[in-house]
Amino acid sequence: MKGIYRILWKELVQVFRDRKLVFSTLVLPVFLMPVFMFGPSLLLNRLMQGAAEKRQEVAVAGLPEEALSALRQANLAPVAVEDPEGAVREGKYPAGVLYQEGVYRVYARLSGGLTEGQVVAGRVQSALQALKEAKVAEVLARRGMPVEVLQPFRVEVQNASPERERAGGLLGFLLPFFLVVFVLSGGQVVAVDATAGEKEKGTLEALLMAPVPLWQIALGKTLATVVMALLSGVAGLLGLALGGALAARYGGGILTETGQVLDLGGRVVLDGASFVALFLSASLLALFMGAVMVGLGLYARSYKEAQSYLAPLQLVALLPLLFLQFRGFLELETWHHLLPLFNVALLMDALLKGTATPAQAALAWGSTLVYAALALGFSVRVFAREEVVFRN
């Protein structure tokens, strides 16, 4: 068994002496994650706030005085033009309004992502809506009717999620997603270097000459992959936490394509047992994927070929996680907890929300351990195939 430790040590020393690799795998994610996740929303918040507070010019035609007045009250500056739609299309004004036959037509360039025009159009719409409501209230008052007649009852939708589920928010999906992404990318670095890299550099033959069983070599390399994968996962999560802290302080969240900023929930409350369970889940996932990557890496003739095998593996591994978004529509059955990768993602999601059960954890861990053992068996078989080991 000392052979396993020796190989693990050698692989990790080789990796940690490569400063560029350590920087790109373990340091960079900590700082890039906040920038990627929260930077756009923070920037957008500033821009939206600026657009909302700024006195914007609006192209108008045919508007009655009361509408012009409503726009001015909304901190907008109506400018009379002949053709508001044309003026907006040419980019002369962010928004325009045309009043014709009892209809206010608001123009803005609404395609091609979030624009200042959308913000101004919204302000115009709000100003005209307020004017409309004031006029309705005035008519009702003249007829001696209370304004409440327009709203006989209210409808309220309340969030009935348990407190921990509510606190988890979108992180329930994002944490497993990013953990898998970082586990795969961090593990890949060692897996490729320890297999195809050894072949390409000509060091593998010397290692195979050592009086140590093949399974110990495969396991040593897999464990090195697991260590790096977990460290990479921790770096990614640190980046996520750092981003979350910054977002909580300065306001922000995940920016969607429609410009909505999704609230992340902001805090994840984990008790000690859940934290250990989360770590164990990530470790088993890393063991499983590490063994697969070591096997595939050794099968490859070169670095390039190994990367060409592992890039699709990342996509395949992420596919089940995409379905995690739809977990609310699924009635979970036992076999869901046996599906590779999906089972770990489901368990992590449940741990974050405080809904995990011992049976679910046992199924996910047990099945992942079996998959890891099978993958390790695959790696050993690949190591034992001389036409693969010497085919470079």
Added chain:
Amino acid sequence: MIEVIQLTKRYRTHRAVEGLSFRVNPGEVYALLGPNGAGKTTTLRVLATLVKPTAGTARVAGFDVGEAPLAVRQRLGLVNGGMRVYDRLTGREVLAFFAGFYGLQGQAFRQALDWVTGLLQMEEALDKKVMEMSTGMRQKVVIARAILHRPPVLLLDEATAGLDIFARRALLDFVKAYRDLGNTLVYSTHVMTEAEEVADRVGFLHQGRLVYEGTKTEALALGQGSLERAFIQAVKEAA
């Protein structure tokens, strides 16, 4: 001691080695000679338990390569021209890493290290990272890795490939010195002049078959003083 008995190795339809038999005694350098693709590397890989024979067998230091591969590896060292060691480790770390597989730790490792650094004159390689070493110094680390556990059997496969004149000379001197310690060596090369210097006996390998075997003196007589001419003569006679 090495015994190769009717060894055959096929890769799918390609016959790399066919019915090969030879024997190498302790205190002897056996030069396995032939052009590229003759089957030399395959033969040595079978002896080193890295590939399995399709038919026949081989015994190294008394152990069958198929039945007891770990026991064979304990008693064997392999050096080939393309072999490298870990470039981010120092010479000392590389040797400590491999020594551990043979149970050489602590005092035993230090003694082995003293012996091998003296034999190969490689003190300056110990604390340098492999990536910072010259080609010759790297090759010394590769050789040191192979003999650190003092294997009674040493296989060298095109071991001088890429070496400069000084490193090549050091390696040839080492081969003779290691032979003189009573060890069994197989020296595989296509460079006949190297074999002329180090070999006690020679075997000519052509297209996977042993076409000639004899002492170096006999082979030189066949080739009128040249192993190269002897090889060509042996191939013609075998055809």
